[in-house]
Amino acid sequence: MQLSIRHETRYSYSAELGYTIQLLHLTPRVEQHQHVLSWQLSAAGNMHAFADAYGNQSHMLTLSRPHNGLTIVAQGQVETRSPARGRIANGDALSPLVYTVPTRFTSPTHGIRELAALSLPHGKAQTAQLLSLAEHIFGAVRYQSGATEVDTPASDALDMGSGVCQDHAHIFLACCHAQGIPARYVSGYIDPGDSEHAASHAWIDAWATDADYEGWVSIDVTHARLMTDAYCRLAVGRDYDSAAPVRGVRRGGGLETLAVQVKVLQQ
The missing domain is CATH 2.60.40.2250 (Immunoglobulin-like)
Structure with missing residues (x-):
């Protein structure tokens, strides 16, 4: 595309x-x-x-x-082009463990830990489990433009039950951090098509451990789906602060x- x-x-x-x-x-x-x-x-x-x-x-x-x-x-x-099954080549100099450290946006709370435990085991997760987490977040936090600010932490957005793509990404990262699974923030663009969501977008890469693969899988939490060729990636980081x-x-x-x-x- x-x-x-x-x-x-x-x-x-x-x-x-x-x-x-x-x-x-x-x-x-x-x-x-x-x-x-x-x-x-x-x-x-x-x-x-x-x-x-x-x-x-x-x-x-x-x-x-x-x-x-x-x-x-x-x-x-x-x-x-669409990465096969959302899999992103790991050409980074940094260890994935860099992306297991909570930040001011992604500190796990009791609510975050409960949400994480619905889908993720501790330490490793399969792509299907990571997508299950995205679906749980999508169900728990409805998309609402203007519901949060750029400095709203994941726990607050989860408690409010509403937010935007940045909040969905931060909640996903916080859940992964709670379970010791590497995950990072992605900023970029999306061809919105007929969607109400803005063309400027945020999603995540999570470290998947499947039977035939271990590495980054890119997931759009707001749409609860794998990244496709409708996305253009600008930056990755621990959270919004490092990838804005x-x-x-x-x-x-x-x-x-x-x-x-x-x-x-x-x-």
Whole structure:
């Protein structure tokens, strides 16, 4: 499948500011099942490209002259194919055990541990069991845009019974962490088709131990299904903090208004 993607992030400020720094994960990862045909990343300021600790294509953006706003645009075409049975080649330098450590978003609570025990044994899980967990989360936490904030932990979203794809991913990670199973956060894009869900998306990779395979399996928790060629992967990490498309800080500026537009079309 060929996906045409445009992602615009626009910050507006109520007062002039003199310094902004942003960490960008807005360039698709180099992986076997996706190939970038063309890609452009544009913004005012200076951009320094590098690969982060998780192997993500990253940029550090700094703008040190007076400004009242900042617009970041990422766009291009990516050719994708479905990984067989959701299996993602493990080309990472990091051990999967890096992804067993809970974070501020994924700390297991009693409720998380109860949910995890419905599907997962301790230490190892088969793909079918991981998909069963996704189905349990899908049933326990309905998709509701605006129900949570970007800093909402998995336990709060589970208690509320509503959230978005980020929350579904964090709950899944927290359950895996509770059972000692490696799992990591994935940020990227999805061709939404007729779905109500946004084109900017979050899902997970979990470490599966099947009879014929041991390695990463990519699962969309919000849809309780394996990843297909409708997905483009930007970044992986322990949670939203380490894989977010855009994160940063500023000096001054007063009140901030953020507008994000993402379009993903199948060519």
